[in-house]
Amino acid sequence: MSPRPRIYRWLAALPAVGMLGGLTFANRVRPFVLGLPFLLFWIVAWVVASSAIMGVIFVLDRADHEEPASPNE
Amino acid sequence: MLIAAFVVAIGLGLLARRGHTMNLEQWSVGGRGFGTVFVFLLMAGEIYTTFTFLGGSGWAYGKGAPAFYILCYGTLAYCLSYFVLPVIWRYARARRLVSQADFFVAKYDSPALGALVALVNVAALVPYLVLQLRGLGIIVSEVSAGVIPSSSAVWMGSAALVGYVVVSGVRGSAWTAALKDILILGVAIAIGVYLPRHYFGGLGPMFAAIDAARPGFLTLPAAGMSASWFVSTVLLTAVGLYLWPHNFASVYTAKSEAIFRRNAIVLPLYQLVVLFVFFAGFAAVLVVPGLAGADADLSLLRLATHTFGSWTVGVIGAAGLLTALVPGSMLLISAATILAQNVYRAAVPAATERTVSLLARVLVPVVALAAVYFTLRGGQTIVVLLLLGYSLVTQLLPALIACLGPTPWATTAGAAAGICAGEATAVYLTLTSASVSTLVPSAPQVIKDLNVGVIALAVNAAVLVAVSMATRRSALHPTAGRGRMTIPDVTPVSQ
Numbered sequence: 034m035s036p037r038p039r040i041y042r043w044l045a046a047l048p049a050v051g052m053l054g055g056l057t058f059a060n061r062v063r064p065f066v067l068g069l070p071f072l073l074f075w076i077v078a079w080v081v082a083s084s085a086i087m088g089v090i091f092v093l094d095r096a097d098h099e100e101p102a103s104p105n106e
Numbered sequence: 107m108l109i110a111a112f113v114v115a116i117g118l119g120l121l122a123r124r125g126h127t128m129n130l131e132q133w134s135v136g137g138r139g140f141g142t143v144f145v146f147l148l149m150a151g152e153i154y155t156t157f158t159f160l161g162g163s164g165w166a167y168g169k170g171a172p173a174f175y176i177l178c179y180g181t182l183a184y185c186l187s188y189f190v191l192p193v194i195w196r197y198a199r200a201r202r203l204v205s206q207a208d209f210f211v212a213k214y215d216s217p218a219l220g221a222l223v224a225l226v227n228v229a230a231l232v233p234y235l236v237l238q239l240r241g242l243g244i245i246v247s248e249v250s251a252g253v254i255p256s257s258s259a260v261w262m263g264s265a266a267l268v269g270y271v272v273v274s275g276v277r278g279s280a281w282t283a284a285l286k287d288i289l290i291l292g293v294a295i296a297i298g299v300y301l302p303r304h305y306f307g308g309l310g311p312m313f314a315a316i317d318a319a320r321p322g323f324l325t326l327p328a329a330g331m332s333a334s335w336f337v338s339t340v341l342l343t344a345v346g347l348y349l350w351p352h353n354f355a356s357v358y359t360a361k362s363e364a365i366f367r368r369n370a371i372v373l374p375l376y377q378l379v380v381l382f383v384f385f386a387g388f389a390a391v392l393v394v395p396g397l398a399g400a401d402a403d404l405s406l407l408r409l410a411t412h413t414f415g416s417w418t419v420g421v422i423g424a425a426g427l428l429t430a431l432v433p434g435s436m437l438l439i440s441a442a443t444i445l446a447q448n449v450y451r452a453a454v455p456a457a458t459e460r461t462v463s464l465l466a467r468v469l470v471p472v473v474a475l476a477a478v479y480f481t482l483r484g485g486q487t488i489v490v491l492l493l494l495g496y497s498l499v500t501q502l503l504p505a506l507i508a509c510l511g512p513t514p515w516a517t518t519a520g521a522a523a524g525i526c527a528g529e530a531t532a533v534y535l536t537l538t539s540a541s542v543s544t545l546v547p548s549a550p551q552v553i554k555d556l557n558v559g560v561i562a563l564a565v566n567a568a569v570l571v572a573v574s575m576a577t578r579r580s581a582l583h584p585t586a587g588r589g590r591m592t593i594p595d596v597t598p599v600s601q
Contacts, residue, residue: 045185052178053340056333062317062324068309070317070324076174077381080181084374087188091367 041093048083052076155433156241157492159290159426160403162380166387168402170323172331173384175340181374182344188370191348192363193510199358205440206354206502207448213509216518217452222525223502224448227351228441228473230498234350235437235477237491239263241403242430243481248407249423260481263430264474271435271442272467282435286428291379293425298382301389301409309385316391323391329551338557346500352433352440442469494536497559501528504567508574520574528566535562 052075059075066074158176165173194209201212206227211220242263243256270282306312317324326333348354360366383406390397390405394412397405410422446466451457504524508516516524534540535558542561543554 042189045188048185049182049341052181053337056326056336060325060333062313065310065313068313070171070313072171072325073174073381073384076177077378080177080374080378083181083185084371087185087367087371087374090188091371094367 039094042090044086044090047086048079051082052079156238156245156426156430158380158383159294159429160241160244160406161492162383163387163390163406164403166384167390167397167405168399169331170320171326172336173387175336175343177377177380178336178340179343179347180377180380182340183347184370184373186344187348188367190510191357191366194354195357195360195363195366203358204355205444205447206349206351207444209354210505210509210521211448211452213514214518214521217448217455219518219522220448221452222522223505224444224452226498226502226525226529227444230495231351231437231441232473232477232480233491234495235434235441235473236480237495238430238434238437239477239481240491242427242434244403245407245423245426245430248404248411249419249426251411257482260478263427263434264478267431267434267438268471268474271438272470282428283432286425286432289421289425289428293422294379294382294386297406297410297422298385301386301393301413304413305389305393312385312389312392316388319392330555332551332555334552334555335557338555338560342500342557342559342563343496345503346496349499349502349506350495351444351499352436355440355443356436438470438473441473442466445469445473497532497536497562498529500559500563501525501532501566503563504528504570508570516570516574517577519577520570520572523573524566524570527569528562531562531565532559535559 055075059072061072062070064071069077162173162176165176197203197212198209201208203209203212205224207220207224210223211217239260243260246254246259246263247256302309302312306315313324326336348357357366386406386409390409394405394408397408407419407422407426410419414422443466446462446469450465451462502525505516505521508514508521514521541554541558542549542556545558545561546553
């Protein structure tokens with residue numbers, strides 16, 4: 034899509050890897066964090082983190098040039 | 107209260123028409139002029155459906171930790187959407203596409219493939235619509251304490267849907283979505299915060315009490331809905347989310363591609379509303395125990411009637427009602443547009459824009475009647491209906507991936523064969539309620555617990571690759587690249 038590779042875009046894979054890859058470790062009730070069982074806290078933390086990660090990518094994409102909408106795909 | 111919500115919803119829906127002449131492009135994709143807020147509302151609106159409201163609390167109540175998958179798949183789908191939706195949007199905009207099937211027609215240069223995709227779309231949409239109507243029936247009959255039977259609610263709800271969909275199209279949905287989101291946000295957070303505090307003195311004490319009463323309920327079990335089930339289900343539904351024709355088509359409503367990128371940041375946070383719905387479901391575990399099977403879907407409303415006065419219950423019911431109406435309207439628009447645009451027009455290529463546009467609207471009540479019929483006939487629970495729809499719609503994935511590049515990698519025959527094989531497998535597996543563990547009893551537990559949709563998808567991809575390779579070799583020489591070099595304007599939508 035763009036002339037040069039944007040390696041930082043791979044950050045977007047992080048939520049999938051972290052949220053799901055960490056399941057075996059995170060599949061526990063204790064310790065409670067913010068009143069949530071640990072598994073639920075783990076997932077919620079990744080939901081919040083993924084929003085932040087997408088935000089970072091968005092900002093980097095902008096800095097990297099507003100890509101012109103390519104007319105021929 | 108319920109009636110007020112109904113009236114306001116319909117009024118807004120009808121008002122939304124003002125100042126717009128409704129050709130097909132206006133009606134189904136809002137003239138492609140929606141900004142961040144409206145696209146956000148449409149996408150969020152379709153995502154927070156009756157399934158989230160009743161099913162989310164119902165799953166937390168009935169199954170515990172496996173319900174958390176609902177939070178995960180949306181998040182991953184949004185991460186993916188950042189990269190994929192702009193590509194789809196650019197392509198669709200340049201060719202003025204109005205439906206998901208159009209996308210396949212243009213990419214593969216085959217109206218026949220488009221018609222196949224369209225039929226798959228409609229087959230998947232109907233159970234989803236039935237789910238919304240059933241939810242609507244449950245809500246009205248529970249909240250009115252049985253005064254209004256569920257069947258009359260279904261009839262009234264669908265009549266209202268048909269009315270404003272026919273008149274205002276997708277603009278009606280966006281306006282009602284705005285109202286719905288404010289209400290659902292308020293209601294979910296209020297009950298999610300209030301109920302645990304009221305009954306247990308806080309979240310921590312509530313979860314501690316549940317853990318004491320039901321050990322293992324708050325973690326994934328070692329077998330069955332285990333981590334392996336969780337991961338495969340999350341991945342399948344994450345890729346499936348935007349394959350829903352109405353979600354796919356809501357991409358077309360956007361004014362610019364930056365909108366998707368911003369939405370990818372906001373939507374994960376926004377879906378945390380589901381967390382509060384979970385809290386309500388968990389509170390119900392100890393407060394109103396004993397709802398088994400499909401009745402788990404009633405847990406939130408039972409707890410509400412158990413706790414609050416009729417006015418508050420009315421507000422909660424109204425919010426729930428809108429979670430059925432908004433997605434319902436999008437589903438109806440999609441199904442009708444698809445049938446008119448991709449099945450009728452494929453059969454009668456000479457059809458004028460006017461005829462197709464008119465037909466789309468005529469088909470709205472027809473689709474609605476079919477859904478009402480299936481709803482009243484009864485049978486499946488909400489979760490089963492959704493899984494059925496998902497397993498059908500996910501089968502479009504291999505053909506979509508294969509054509510995301512500038513020229514499709516798969517051949518038309520390959521894509522069609524893959525879709526057919528995948529759908530046949532998915533339907534067979536669903537009807538026989540087979541699972542990986544019944545099919546391969548000797549496999550290790552990790553494999554056994556995989557979501558059975560994986561099998562259909564694997565069959566689909568394998569057939570797509572095999573048939574594409576076979577047909578490509580024969581096609582390359584005589585009529586090489588016929589129609590693949592130039593992508594014609596398949597949908598000449600008049601302005």
